[in-house]
Amino acid sequence: MRSQHKLRKNEQFQEVFKHGRSFANRFLVVYFKPQELPSEFHIGFSVSKKVGKAVVRNRVKRLLKAAIADISEQIDSRFDIVIIARPRVVELEFEEVKKNLIHAFSNAGLFRT
Numbered sequence: 001m002r003s004q005h006k007l008r009k010n011e012q013f014q015e016v017f018k019h020g021r022s023f024a025n026r027f028l029v030v031y032f033k034p035q036e037l038p039s040e041f042h043i044g045f046s047v048s049k050k051v052g053k054a055v056v057r058n059r060v061k062r063l064l065k066a067a068i069a070d071i072s073e074q075i076d077s078r079f080d081i082v083i084i085a086r087p088r089v090v091e092l093e094f095e096e097v098k099k100n101l102i103h104a105f106s107n108a109g110l111f112r113t
Contacts, residue, residue, distance in 0.1 A: 005072075007044030007080060016044075016082045023108040027092060029084040030104045038078040043068060047085045060085050067098040074111045081110065 007013060020033030035042070045064055047057040064083055068075075075081075089097065105111055 027089040031082040043081045063097045
């Protein structure tokens with residue numbers, strides 16, 4: 001995932017939370033907001049301490065980033081997206097994480113048509 005695709009600042013995350021919509025499944029919550037000037041999608045990850053210690057949280061973030069890299073060509077470029085990992089995501093392997101991410105994105109309408 002390229003660095004220009006990342007949401008980094010707290011203000012950017014808060015903007016998506018306040019003015020965006022969300023979709024959730026058992027393992028992930030996806031917040032999304034249309035960009036004012038669409039260019040490329042921007043994405044941020046949030047993995048709380050409820051998920052586990054730092055090693056576990058970093059593993060979850062790596063899995064999410066790898067899954068995003070696999071499906072990035074399909075993601076609509078008009079959105080800012082924040083993905084929140086729920087504690088049960090630790091139970092999943094890569095393919096299951098990717099499947100849940102695709103499920104959440106397709107139900108939220110974040111794929112190109």
